[in-house]
Amino acid sequence: MNLNLSFMLVLFFVTISAQSKNDLNSEEKEYISKFIYPIKTFNPDERDYRDLLILNKLIGNSKIVGLGESTHGSSEIYQMKYRISEYLIANKDFNVFSLEANMPESFLMNQYIQEEKGNPKDILKGMYFWLWQTEETLTFVEWLKNYNENHSSKVFFDGFDMQYAKGAIDQIRKTYQENQLSEQEINDLETALKENNRGFRTYSKKSQKILSEYLFLIKEKSISIKNTEEKSRFLQNVDIIRQYIQQNFIKRDKFMSENIKWLKENHLNSKVIVSAHNYHIAKLNSDRMGYWINEMYGQDFVNFGFAFYEGTYSASIDGKLGTYNSEKAGPETLEYKLNSLNIPIFILDLKAIRKDDNKLGNWILKDILFRKTGSGTNKNEFTKTNVAESFDYLIFINKSTNSKLLMGKSK
Numbered sequence: 001m002n003l004n005l006s007f008m009l010v011l012f013f014v015t016i017s018a019q020s021k022n023d024l025n026s027e028e029k030e031y032i033s034k035f036i037y038p039i040k041t042f043n044p045d046e047r048d049y050r051d052l053l054i055l056n057k058l059i060g061n062s063k064i065v066g067l068g069e070s071t072h073g074s075s076e077i078y079q080m081k082y083r084i085s086e087y088l089i090a091n092k093d094f095n096v097f098s099l100e101a102n103m104p105e106s107f108l109m110n111q112y113i114q115e116e117k118g119n120p121k122d123i124l125k126g127m128y129f130w131l132w133q134t135e136e137t138l139t140f141v142e143w144l145k146n147y148n149e150n151h152s153s154k155v156f157f158d159g160f161d162m163q164y165a166k167g168a169i170d171q172i173r174k175t176y177q178e179n180q181l182s183e184q185e186i187n188d189l190e191t192a193l194k195e196n197n198r199g200f201r202t203y204s205k206k207s208q209k210i211l212s213e214y215l216f217l218i219k220e221k222s223i224s225i226k227n228t229e230e231k232s233r234f235l236q237n238v239d240i241i242r243q244y245i246q247q248n249f250i251k252r253d254k255f256m257s258e259n260i261k262w263l264k265e266n267h268l269n270s271k272v273i274v275s276a277h278n279y280h281i282a283k284l285n286s287d288r289m290g291y292w293i294n295e296m297y298g299q300d301f302v303n304f305g306f307a308f309y310e311g312t313y314s315a316s317i318d319g320k321l322g323t324y325n326s327e328k329a330g331p332e333t334l335e336y337k338l339n340s341l342n343i344p345i346f347i348l349d350l351k352a353i354r355k356d357d358n359k360l361g362n363w364i365l366k367d368i369l370f371r372k373t374g375s376g377t378n379k380n381e382f383t384k385t386n387v388a389e390s391f392d393y394l395i396f397i398n399k400s401t402n403s404k405l406l407m408g409k410s411k
Helices: 002-022 026-033 054-059 075-091 103-115 120-125 135-149 166-178 184-196 205-224 228-246 249-266 289-300 334-339 350-356 359-365
Strands: 036-038 064-067 096-102 156-161 272-275 301-317 320-325 345-349 368-371 382-385 393-400
Touching (some): 064 289, 103 135, 156 249, 166 184, 205 228, 228 249, 334 393, 345 350, 350 359
Parallel strands (some): 064 301, 096 272
């Protein structure tokens, strides 16, 4: 009994010692607090935007804003992103909202919010993944539609991904039909896509050459399209198919950045919101979309990473879509340290901390354990990440709950 008691006491003190070693001390807490801007709520229904006025300073004159997410299934993160997006649209003249979803299918939502064409639930389902088939996203879409109904300057909705070719083929075929063009090369392309596909993202060089020849023939038909906007979208759909054929894990992010560039250049006086996973909007490393956007636009691009301390999120694991508990954030994680500040929701100015380069902020300038999950989840959700080099700003939310899924879910 005494041996057991002694062992328990030793274990207790070792645990306390290890935890204390990783805790922020009072000086570090005081220092980091200088770079924190508390946020009142994540709820988009809150129309008092005084807590978001700091965005005017942080974003400045930048024309592209990246909004990340540490998981694809947190209600609070999505609501916060949509609240910020509504603020930027209503107060900072941002006029393009873009999503990490297949571009042609996402464009159909633009037709809904501008012309009331289609059913928004069906359009969300047609975007393939369950991630956006949520009450949070549907509510935001209806806000965009209402905004357009009451403003002469319209906001646009689009995607920038290329994981599927079907939507692009369907829209190209529709343009052919409207312009009374022979559909033979589209039929040939569609057949070749099916015959040469060896699985997910695995078109051989030989197959890519065959498919590229069909795309060249289709591209030539653009000369018959008189409407400038229609022609531009037609050519972009051709490019989406090219990207789909050529993509791999690394190329996907480069292609997404090219599609953001297309959005920026094809909308008059555009200011673009880019909504994607933290991984994609990060500026660090050339395998990230954010890196390439930063290379193209420099100070015109700012990004916000997102983090939460504890709670649940929606995910699909082994084909089972549902609510899952997040992994506990231990003392060595960024989330644990930020939660110790006892501020429920805040923006952290990483850019200013980098510039200040004070030893009291060294802990956040180094690689640190940081939550990263996708549409599924990992046994170990935390990976070493240089958060300060990845993002200009970080939005912290202490508690997450699962996103509210709509009925009739997809992948």
